[in-house]
Amino acid sequence: MNQMYNTPSSFQESTAESENMTAADATVSSLITNGIDTVYALPGLHNDPFFDSCYRAKNLRVIHPRHEQACGYMALGAALSTGRAQVSAVVPGPGLLNTSAAILTAEGMCAPVLTIAGQIPQADIDRKHGHLHEIRDQMGLASHIAKYTQRIKAPHEAPQVIDQAISAMFSDRPGPAVVECAMDVWARRGAVRPMPANSGVTPPAVDEDAVRLAAEVLSSASNPMIIVGGGALEASQEILALAELTGAPVLSYRRGRGVIPSDHPLAINLPIGYRLWPKVDVAVAVGTRFFVQEKQWGIDKDLKVIRIDADPEAAERLQQPAVSLVGDAAAYTGALVKRLEQSKANKSQKQDLEPHRQWFADRLTPLQPQADYLTAIRSALPRDGIFVDEVTQVGFASRLAFPVYSPRTFLSPGYQDNLGWGYGTALGAQAANPNKAVVAIAGDGGFLYQIGELATAALHSLPVVAVVFDNGMFGNVMRIQKERFGGRYIGAQLKSPDFMKVAEGFGVNGLRANSPKELEKKLGYALALREPALIHVPCGEMPSVWDMILAPRIRG
Incomplete structure (x- = not known):
C-alpha cells in the first residue's frame, strides 16, 4: 500500500508562478488540470466554498444524486468503465460513512476513485466539541479502506495533495484515495504554486x-x-x-x-x-x-x-x-x-x-429462466454496451454465461459483492460513456437500495435501462434457509412497490416484460429511446448456480 496518513508536508517543487487563491479554487484547478471533468457530489455546509469553486470553474460538471452512497458508486462506475481517475465529494461524518461502502468496493476492485470529504473547523478536529457531522479520526477511519488519505491544511498544499492522491491511486495495485479539508480552510487564501498534470506512475522496468x-x-x-x-x-x-x-x-x-x-x-x-x-x-x-x-x-x-x-x-x-x-x-x-x-x-x-463448450451449454439448459433472460439482454444490448451485474440470481448466472466482447463492459462488484451497488454504478458508467448503451440488472431487493436515484437519472438525462427481476424475496437467503434450516424463513420475504407506478412518478419510462422474448423486445425499445427506463420483470424462484461457482477442491 502507498498510504500516506498524517505525514509531514514534503511536497515537490514546481516552476510555475504562484497565484493568490483559495484552497477550494486550488483544489478544483488541480482536478481540472489532471483531466477531471465531472464530480459526483452532494453539497453541504462543510463544502460550500468548494462547490462555489466548482460552479465558477470551466469544463467541470457536478452531477448530484439523492444519497451519498450514489456519489461513490457513480464515481466507481465511471472509473471501472474508463480506467481513468474519478472524483466524488461529500460532507464529513455521515456523508463519508454513507459513501464508504463504495470506497470499500473501489478498494476491492482496484478502482482509482478520489473522495473529497469536508471537515469541521480545523482547530476543532478531534476535540470532541460536538460540531455538526463531527467524527473522531475521520482520516484514520478512511485509511482502512483507501490507499491514500490526507488533509489539505492550507491553500498551498492543495495541488500537491491532489497530485499525491492521483499517484497513489495508480501506483502498484491501483485503488481509492480520500482527501479532506476543513470548512474554514476551503475559503482561506494564500500563495499557491500550481502543479502540472500528474505524469503518471512509471512502472518498474521489465526484468x-x-x-x-x-x-x-x-x-x-x-x-x-x-x-x-x-x-x-x-x-x-x-x-x-x-x-x-x-x-x-x-x-x-x-x-x-x-x-x-x-x-x-x-x-x-x-x-x-x-x-x-x-x-x-x-x-x-x-x-x-x-x-x-x-x-x-x-x-x-x-x-x-x-x-x-x-x-x-x-x-x-x-x-x-x-x-x-x-x-x-x-x-x-x-x-x-x-x-x-x-x-x-x-x-x-x-x-x-468445443466439447467443453457443449458441456457448459448442456449445464445451462436447466438454469432457467436466468439463461434465457441473459440471452435476451445480450441480443438487445449492442456489442460495446455496458452491462452492470448485481447481487441477484440473474447476476450470478451472468458471471458465467453472459457473453462479453471488450474490456470494461462487464461491471461486477468484486469480492465485496455488495447488494444494491448496481444502479448508481450504472449511472456513473453512463455519465462517463454518454455514447454507449448501459443496462443495469437488479433484484427487487437490491434495487430498492438506490431506487431514489431514478430521480438522478431523470434530472441528468442519463439513459440507463434498469431491468428489475421481481420475485418477492432475497433469493439466496430464502434458498439457504430452505435447504439448511428446514424452511425457517426470517428476513427473506419482500414487499415491493408497483415498479411501473414508481417509474412514472419519477418521470422515467416504465415497461413490463413477462418473458425473455418480451424482455428482448422491451429492452431494444428502451435502449432506442435514449432515455432513462425501468423494465419490471415479474418472476418466481430461480435455480441456484452456486454449484458451478463454488466448486470443491480438485487438486492438491
Whole structure:
C-alpha cells in the first residue's frame, strides 16, 4: 500500500508562478488540470466554498444524486468503465460513512476513485466539541479502506495533495484515495504554486531475466492456461497474442471478462476452467488475485504458476509461484510473447474446447429462466454496451454465461459483492460513456437500495435501462434457509412497490416484460429511446448456480 496518513508536508517543487487563491479554487484547478471533468457530489455546509469553486470553474460538471452512497458508486462506475481517475465529494461524518461502502468496493476492485470529504473547523478536529457531522479520526477511519488519505491544511498544499492522491491511486495495485479539508480552510487564501498534470506512475522496468525464466517454464507446458483479472484489462492484445501463440485457453471471471472476447475460440469461463484444471501444468495468472484457483480448486507440485501483477506483494499472499513478474501486465505479457517467438521452443498444443463448450451449454439448459433472460439482454444490448451485474440470481448466472466482447463492459462488484451497488454504478458508467448503451440488472431487493436515484437519472438525462427481476424475496437467503434450516424463513420475504407506478412518478419510462422474448423486445425499445427506463420483470424462484461457482477442491 502507498498510504500516506498524517505525514509531514514534503511536497515537490514546481516552476510555475504562484497565484493568490483559495484552497477550494486550488483544489478544483488541480482536478481540472489532471483531466477531471465531472464530480459526483452532494453539497453541504462543510463544502460550500468548494462547490462555489466548482460552479465558477470551466469544463467541470457536478452531477448530484439523492444519497451519498450514489456519489461513490457513480464515481466507481465511471472509473471501472474508463480506467481513468474519478472524483466524488461529500460532507464529513455521515456523508463519508454513507459513501464508504463504495470506497470499500473501489478498494476491492482496484478502482482509482478520489473522495473529497469536508471537515469541521480545523482547530476543532478531534476535540470532541460536538460540531455538526463531527467524527473522531475521520482520516484514520478512511485509511482502512483507501490507499491514500490526507488533509489539505492550507491553500498551498492543495495541488500537491491532489497530485499525491492521483499517484497513489495508480501506483502498484491501483485503488481509492480520500482527501479532506476543513470548512474554514476551503475559503482561506494564500500563495499557491500550481502543479502540472500528474505524469503518471512509471512502472518498474521489465526484468528480462525473469521473463526468460517464465518463457522457459511456459515453453515446457503441455496444457497451459491463462487466468486474467482486472489487472489485465489494458493488456488485451498482448494476452490474446500469448494465448494464440501457446494455444492456452484464457479464463476470465467477473473483473477480467472481455480481456479477450467471449466468442474467441480460446475464451473460457469459470466452470470450463474448473473442468480443465486437473490437467493444467502451467498457469499464467495476469492481474488476478488467483484466489479461486489457489484457495478453492487447489494446486499441487505438478502445477507451475507464473504470476504477472503490478502489486509487489501479490506473489507472497498465497503459494510462492514458480516465477513472479512484478509490473505492467501489457509490458510483461508482450515481453513474454517476444521471448517465446524468439525461442520457438513452445511445445503446447491448441486444445479442442468445443466439447467443453457443449458441456457448459448442456449445464445451462436447466438454469432457467436466468439463461434465457441473459440471452435476451445480450441480443438487445449492442456489442460495446455496458452491462452492470448485481447481487441477484440473474447476476450470478451472468458471471458465467453472459457473453462479453471488450474490456470494461462487464461491471461486477468484486469480492465485496455488495447488494444494491448496481444502479448508481450504472449511472456513473453512463455519465462517463454518454455514447454507449448501459443496462443495469437488479433484484427487487437490491434495487430498492438506490431506487431514489431514478430521480438522478431523470434530472441528468442519463439513459440507463434498469431491468428489475421481481420475485418477492432475497433469493439466496430464502434458498439457504430452505435447504439448511428446514424452511425457517426470517428476513427473506419482500414487499415491493408497483415498479411501473414508481417509474412514472419519477418521470422515467416504465415497461413490463413477462418473458425473455418480451424482455428482448422491451429492452431494444428502451435502449432506442435514449432515455432513462425501468423494465419490471415479474418472476418466481430461480435455480441456484452456486454449484458451478463454488466448486470443491480438485487438486492438491
